[in-house]
Each structure stands twice: as C-alpha cells, then as structure tokens.
Amino acid sequence: MAEPQSNAPTRADAGAPTSGVNHVRTRLTADFTVIANALAQRRGSAVTIGVAAYISSLPDGTPVSIAALCEHFTEGEILISRALRELESAGYLERRRERGPGGTIRTRTYFYDVPRGGDSPTPPSPRRSRPKVPRETPAARTAPHTPEPEAAADTSPTPPSLAEADERAVTILTSLRILDPRLILSHRDVAELAPAVSEWLAAGVGPAQITRALTTRLPDRLLTRPARILAFRLSEPPLPVPTPAAPPSTPPVLPWRTCDGCDRAFRSTNNSHCRDCRTASGEDLRAAC
Secondary structure, three states: OOOOOOOOOOOOOOOOOOOOOOOOOOOOOOOOOOOOHHHHOOOOOHHHHHHHHHHHHOOOOOOOOHHHHHHHOOOOHHHHHHHHHHHHHHOOEEEEEEEOHHHOEEEEEEEOOOOOOOOOOOOOOOOOOOOOOOOOOHHHHHOOOOOOOOOOOOOOOOOOOOOOOOHHHHHHHHOHHHHOOOOOOOHHHHHHHHHHHHHHHHOOOOHHHHHHHHHOOOOOOOOOOHHHHHHHHHHOOOOOOOOOOOOOOOOOOOOEEEOOOOOOEEEOOOOOOOHHHHHHHOHHHHHHO
16 A cells, blocks of 8 residues: 655744744855845845845956946846945945056955945954063163054045035036936046046136037947046046137228219218219229220
C-alpha cells in the first residue's frame, strides 16, 4: 500500500513571526557588499536605493555617470539623474571638480557609506585611548619639553556657497530649465557656475545673450551632466558686445523758392527758376556747355 500523505500545512517553527518576512540567512564569504540600514531602509524612491546599492558594490574607478548607469538599469536618464541628485543632497554622493595634471579640470565622484551632513547623523570619531603617563622622576622634571608637531592644515577644497553668489547670475542659471527642461542644476552647480556668469555680466554681456549662448545648439542627448556643458561654454571668453551703429546723417533740407517764370514753389539753393522753366529757356543746356 502507498504511504499516507497529509495535505495539512507544515507547522511553523517556534519563535518565528506569524506575519511579515522571514529571512533565510546564508553566510557569505566573498562577492558581497555591506550596506547600512539607514540607506537600505531609506524612505523614498526605490530607484535611489537601487542606484546607491549598485554604486556601493562597484570597485574603485568604475564609471558611474548617467550614461553608464543607464546602460545597466532599465530606467531612463530622468530617473537616474533624479536618484543621483537625491543621493547628493542626502550626503551619500559627492562630486568634486579637481584640477589634474596639465591643468585639466575633472569631476571626481565620492560615495560614502555614512552620509555627510545628510538625513542620517555622522557617526562620532572613535575615541582614542589616553596613554598612561608614568610617574614623574627628578630626571623627568628637568628634561626639556619637546613640542608636538602641529596637525597638517586641511587642504581639501571648500565647496562654494550659494549665499555669496550674485543674485543676477543665480537667476539666469535657475531660469535655464524654462527654455530647456534638461538644464536642471543643483544648488552646488549653481554656486560653482555663478562666478563665471558674473564675469560675463561685468564684461557687458546681457542676460538674454548669456541665456542664448548657454541654451542654443545643445546636443539632442546629454551624455554628461548639464553643469559640465555649461561650465565649458562659460570658460570661453565673453561674447563681444556689439557697439551701436551711428545713426545715418540726414541730408540738408533745401529752402523753398518761388520760380520767377511760373510762380511755382520748388526747393533749391540758388536757382531762381524751376526745372521746367530752366529746361524751356535752355539754362541747363548752357550750364552743361
């Protein structure tokens, strides 16, 4: 005979939750990434968390531009760029413009496991244990005191402040998205581009000319950040301001005269007869001879 089979569900393990997710843990020894719960459980867009987890798993030096991320994910440029801006505003992502060898300016991307000044607090630095000070001896009291070397000064570039930027330059940069919705700039991008726009304004270039120079003939598909394209265009010398052309000189107005022959009014400098009378009397022919 066949063994009896039961259709009753299996009994849950003692202590297991009655609802929700039950984890089946597997100890991984290679090919895994540690992500903080503050990032994995962050409220908001799932695309943002997915992009953050993907960037965290990549080795150093891997491109993480919008074009590179679009090749990996099925989402488009708008969602990917929005996710990068959210990570940047939350403090997980930082993009710095650094000067490399030869004077070329490049943008480097830094990704933090713990956000810097974002939604989550920055963990305190580990407390250093104080070394035990031996009891003083007469020889130690007379020993000269050697000053400790001073800490090296912080040479990291200070991010620009939007509060110190020119209001006219900020207005021009933030209004670019009205003409082209792709030109959406973050607060950091506006603060970095505002000094160059101020130089153009100081050179006499009007806001309309600056807007036209930054928005015309853009590529159909932006493969890089809009701020990089705008920075390249602003790095060129300011557009020359055309000098207004002098108004054309008006010809002198001849006075009115009355013809001695037919009493017709005509304009002339010194003639006493009109053209018809001069032609009939032959004055023009004698003058030509």
